[in-house]
Amino acid sequence: MTLGPYASFIVWSYAVCALVVAILIVWVALDYRKQQAKLRALDAAGVSRRSKRNAAEVS
Amino acid sequence: MTLIDLANPTRFLKLTERLLPWLAGLTALLLAIGLAQSALAPDDYQQGATVKIMFVHVPNAWLSMFVWGIMSLSALGTLVWRHPLADVAAKAAAPIGAAFTFLALVTGSLWGRPMWGTYWEWDARLTSMLILFLMYLGLIALWRAVEDPSRAARAAAIFTLVGAINLPIIKFSVDWWNTLHQPASVLRVGGPALDKSFLIPLLVMAIAFSLLFITLHLAAMRNEILRRRVRALQMLQAAEQQGQLRSGAL
Incomplete structure (x- = not known):
């Protein structure tokens, strides 16, 4: 799996969600x-x- | 157990204790499947791999509106039926809804930079989503600012119902105004415009995030019920101590 030239935007999106x-x-x-x-x-x-x-008093 | 039985907080707590482990497990499983499918989804012919941001952005955006919708129903429960759990449900949902809205804004911004060339644009969809986020924060502040819980519940319910006007504005903003944001491609007349290779991971992630919301919401409602019990007992303790002081003084 290659994320291309915008890999940092994809990784940051998932990382912020996880955090x-x-x-x-x-x-x-x-x-x-x-x-x-x-x-x-x-x-x-x-x-x-x-x-x-009440329960304690009854018992 | 009928639905009306759940109006009793003690019964609700018992049911929550039984349901939460199952819900948490199912959420984790679906999130794992959704993430694997998102990773294996093909690149879009125009957007390339950035289309993967859609699998987290869209579920968060849907849930940000869905949660306010749930809170609006709860607000009706508070104002009309005075249901004991209605305010608890709304108050517990607000921080979770705010988190989903925050994530929709951040992931949208991170998707926008490579696709539109900008992180932010004051267009109708983005601005109405920002307003929704600010409304969540305002609602949380309102609950914290009013000390009497019943007064806070009524004020918050009215605020929530008035704020619900923003939901159709968000949904139809892309149709009513010229925006950078693309029009609806899943929930639209004529069916989804997405290819199956994107639609299936998106729907799995949407179900996983919805289950995550249900799990967190039930847990937060349980916490809110316990917080109200603590408050009631602390007031009882204070009243007993005051009574003892008075009888001692006499």
């Missing part, structure tokens, strides 16, 4: 971890959702 998609994937994954960590910290501090509390 932005990678950033999106990492951002979504890190955000998920962050929210889960916050929920765990709140749970450890005894702050839980009403539905969870």
Whole structure:
């Protein structure tokens, strides 16, 4: 496969796409971890959702 | 499970957990096939190998408009039906739509330089796409600027519906005005004008990018639901602490 005289434009197009998609994937994954960590910290501090509390009180 | 069951965020989260690994795997597989087909596609008789930029530029351009369309439907869900997941869906889609629009602009610019002799021209198609990108950024800023989530949701929904006017302008700009940008060659009356050797890799890449959007969107919606739970619990914690302080003072 030869990309001809404009190879750099083609390579840059695919490279920018790969970079932005990678950033999106990492951002979504890190955000998920962050929210889960916050929920765990709140749970450890005894702050839980009403539905969870009611279930605990019933049992 | 019926569609109405998905209105419940807890059920939605459970479904998302089950679907995401499959969607991610399918997206990776289709992207690999699409990239291989793009690499093996023949050179165009006029454009040479630069035609390969089309396989990433066009899916991004389609998705940039499709995502705003999805957000417009979500905006209706927020304003008319007050669906609990409608604002979550719109808010989660906006950064992904902005990224696709950015990629459409950058890859278009990189394609334009060797073909038109310029990276940028203030013609109708390019300018309307730039406006779409700025609208995405404005919408993200609006959500961040308004602290009350329900007020932010309503304002963002109105902004989204007004902004949807730009979608037909982008689509038909190449027909309504004289532009450097070529007219539609796939979604047009009379069928696609592209040869199969270009059309098939393009469609595979378009499906792969659409699946990528669905995967990222579901994951971002899950994150947004968790963020709202965190916010609700933090407010509950603050209220409990205030109550304890008051009873202590008495």
